[in-house]
Amino acid sequence: MRKWLDLERFRGLLAGDAGADRVVPPTGFTASLTVFAAGAMAFLAVFALALSLATARLADRWGDALARSSTLRISAPEGQMIAQTDAALKVLGTTPGIASARALDASEQRALLEPWFGPDLPVEDLPIPQLVEIIEEGAGYDAAGLRLRLAAEVPGAVLDDHTRWRAPLVRAASRLRLLGWLSLLLIAGTVAAMITLAANAALSANAQVIGVLRLVGARDGYIAQAFVRRFTLRSLGGAAAGTVLGCIAVALLPRTDVGGGFLTGLGFQGWHWLWPLVIPLLSGGVAYLATRAAAQRTLREMP
Amino acid sequence: MIELENVAYSYGGGELLSDITLRLQPGSFHFLTGPSGAGKTTLLKLLYGALMPTAGHVRLFDADARELTRDDIALARRRIGVVHQDCQFLNHLSVAENIALPLLVSDRDMLAEDANLRELTGWVGLTQRAEARPPELSGGERQRAALARAIIMSPDVILADEPTGNVDWEMSQRLMRLLIELNRMGKTIMIATHDLALIRAAKTHVQARVLRISNRRLQLAGADL
Numbered sequence: 313m314r315k316w317l318d319l320e321r322f323r324g325l326l327a328g329d330a331g332a333d334r335v336v337p338p339t340g341f342t343a344s345l346t347v348f349a350a351g352a353m354a355f356l357a358v359f360a361l362a363l364s365l366a367t368a369r370l371a372d373r374w375g376d377a378l379a380r381s382s383t384l385r386i387s388a389p390e391g392q393m394i395a396q397t398d399a400a401l402k403v404l405g406t407t408p409g410i411a412s413a414r415a416l417d418a419s420e421q422r423a424l425l426e427p428w429f430g431p432d433l434p435v436e437d438l439p440i441p442q443l444v445e446i447i448e449e450g451a452g453y454d455a456a457g458l459r460l461r462l463a464a465e466v467p468g469a470v471l472d473d474h475t476r477w478r479a480p481l482v483r484a485a486s487r488l489r490l491l492g493w494l495s496l497l498l499i500a501g502t503v504a505a506m507i508t509l510a511a512n513a514a515l516s517a518n519a520q521v522i523g524v525l526r527l528v529g530a531r532d533g534y535i536a537q538a539f540v541r542r543f544t545l546r547s548l549g550g551a552a553a554g555t556v557l558g559c560i561a562v563a564l565l566p567r568t569d570v571g572g573g574f575l576t577g578l579g580f581q582g583w584h585w586l587w588p589l590v591i592p593l594l595s596g597g598v599a600y601l602a603t604r605a606a607a608q609r610t611l612r613e614m615p
Numbered sequence: 616m617i618e619l620e621n622v623a624y625s626y627g628g629g630e631l632l633s634d635i636t637l638r639l640q641p642g643s644f645h646f647l648t649g650p651s652g653a654g655k656t657t658l659l660k661l662l663y664g665a666l667m668p669t670a671g672h673v674r675l676f677d678a679d680a681r682e683l684t685r686d687d688i689a690l691a692r693r694r695i696g697v698v699h700q701d702c703q704f705l706n707h708l709s710v711a712e713n714i715a716l717p718l719l720v721s722d723r724d725m726l727a728e729d730a731n732l733r734e735l736t737g738w739v740g741l742t743q744r745a746e747a748r749p750p751e752l753s754g755g756e757r758q759r760a761a762l763a764r765a766i767i768m769s770p771d772v773i774l775a776d777e778p779t780g781n782v783d784w785e786m787s788q789r790l791m792r793l794l795i796e797l798n799r800m801g802k803t804i805m806i807a808t809h810d811l812a813l814i815r816a817a818k819t820h821v822q823a824r825v826l827r828i829s830n831r832r833l834q835l836a837g838a839d840l
Contacts, residue, residue: 335719337707524703526665528764529693530720531686 350550358558364492371485409453547599696765
């Protein structure tokens with residue numbers, strides 16, 4: 313069976329053969345195009361990768377954190393708010409599957425409303441509902457049963473177990489992650505297409521060179537390797553430069569703790585910074601396979 | 616060594632060569648003649664595996680050419696030196712590098728072959744032009760460089776297609792002397808040419824068989840040569 317990725321050959325490719333390199337004349341135009349295209353694609357790939365990893369983190373966060381917590385909202389006349397809150401905490405404290413339940417204090421409620429009303433909102437003077445944060449444990453609680461108990465004992469309480477709005481958020485994050493990976497695939501495909509076009513152009517432009525090499529007894533593998541090595545190294549170099557620039561651009565994005573939003577969280581965290589190292593290798597691998605396939609096809613078709 | 620047996624070759628719907636049988640014995644010298652378009656170049660290409668016959672068999676060093684892989688054909692070509700009239704070179708390499716090209720593609724140790732290369736370059740009279748680029752060479756120098764490239768691997772067979780087509784009489788005589796000398800070293804030579812004067816002059820120095828392509832078939836040339 314024909315090997316698509318012959319590691320021995322790949323090692324030879326990297327080690328190089330100065331003689332084989334010299335037999336193919338330098339082609340400045342396609343060389344520059346290949347390096348530029350590989351660099352540009354690698355730059356975009358860094359962002360696609362950052363997007364995929366950021367959305368993966370986001371989906372995990374929304375999936376995990378929101379799935380483990382619920383909110384109870386208590387609306388009651390001013391004189392009954394404390395009594396109803398105590399009653400609700402008592403119900404929650406005896407419900408299996410709830411690890412803890414805590415009523416948010418005025419400063420926490422003010423912080424929640426701050427994005428809309430500013431920092432000086434007099435929460436105490438306004439008839440706003442009391443919020444209770446519920447942290448689940450184990451398999452969680454029976455939401456239907458809890459709602460029935462609350463309806464009987466705390467008539468002003470509304471339980472929000474986050475499922476209604478958590479699911480679309482997690483779905484959106486997962487879809488974004490998928491789009492990120494799809495972008496990476498498209499980028500790899502585009503690199504392959506561009507390298508194939510450039511390799512075909514180089515092979516056609518060097519038809520006379522190939523004729524001479526065949527006349528003196530060069531095997532197709534030898535001729536192909538001269539082209540494959542050239543395009544692989546160009547792609548590797550271009551992609552390495554593009555990746556470095558992409559990483560610098562990602563590093564210069566505003567930090568999460570400054571903006572606080574999702575878009576400002578786009579980037580790499582911790583060991584995820586190693587992921588971009590894969591991009592030049594992938595680009596080199598794609599170029600190797602694309603050029604090898606183009607060279608083999610062209611040489612087979614040449615008389 | 617190289618053998619054609621009832622070979623035919625068709626191109627574009629017409630038969631160019633028909634029922635050709637030829638055996639190149641080791642150390643033999645052949646001239647191949649015939650009018651332009653008779654099929655001399657095609658016959659040479661069949662002899663070095665660049666073309667496959669549409670009928671009959673070509674045997675390269677006892678193997679049927681049709682059964683050889685592309686790599687096998689490449690290996691066979693290392694035993695066959697070919698010189699074309701429009702000798703093509705890699706113009707970005709020097710003359711010496713072009714002459715050494717067969718060594719390079721065969722993964723030979725270039726350092727070990729350096730003395731051989733120098734000697735051969737001197738033998739064809741190109742020592743002073745070794746570092747020049749092919750476009751800087753005259754027609755005669757190009758032919759000599761092509762001959763040197765064809766013989767650097769010390770092939771068993773040398774096939775030359777109109778090797779004196781682009782050079783003056785004096786240079787063609789010089790090239791012929793080189794080919795005759797190679798034949799005396801035991802090489803099998805086949806020269807395709809329409810220059811009958813060249814054949815007559817060469818026959819005074821070497822025992823050569825003269826073959827003519829006429830009406831698609833190969834014949835032994837008559838007493839007019």
